[in-house]
Amino acid sequence: AQSVTQLGSHVSVSEGALVLLRCNYSSSVPPYLFWYVQYPNQGLQLLLKYTSAATLVKGINGFEAEFKKSETSFHLTKPSAHMSDAAEYFCAVSDSKVYKLSFGAGTTVTVRA
């Protein structure tokens, strides 16, 4: 069985400040890990994915995440927040066969001017 836990349901940051969203996973097999973003009334958009290649993964819009097996973590960061980063972010894990996604509960990011 695979699952993810996102720490913090809400994160508020100032524009220009670091964004850090935490995700820990549980998996009995080498995991595939993903971060998705959801803007209001829209579907999910892939930010980045880890599929057992480089442990530091760079995604779209300046986001990156580091896979740390020893900590079972896959935290998402962005050095400088922009107002357009306000959205809900989901961490997800899948296996490498069916690829069905198990999502965390999500973290809502608000950006203060």
Next chain:
Amino acid sequence: GAGVSQSPSNKVTEKGKDVELRCDPISGHTALYWYRQSLGQGLEFLIYFQGNSAPDKSGLPSDRFSAERTGGSVSTLTIQRTQQEDSAVYLCASSPGQGSGGEQFFGPGTRLTVL
């Protein structure tokens, strides 16, 4: 190119009625997934198609839920005798399939409200 499309975007129905939700995946994508997003349960996997077959239906919550896919393309999720707890956003996603690294492309969803 065209992304994943879903219809209708919104559906309001009365308890006990049947509803059909449609998903048009990206052309050429062999894998198709349905998920449900609700306030109480978050994002949940419902069913996975590879081509027209559904090797994983483990997320369907009851036998009132069924889905099919035809021509390796369009999929329909059917909910019979809808209940208020079925109210949610139903998301469809497609993927190129094996070897693609699991990336799924999501549609905008169908918001179902059961009165």
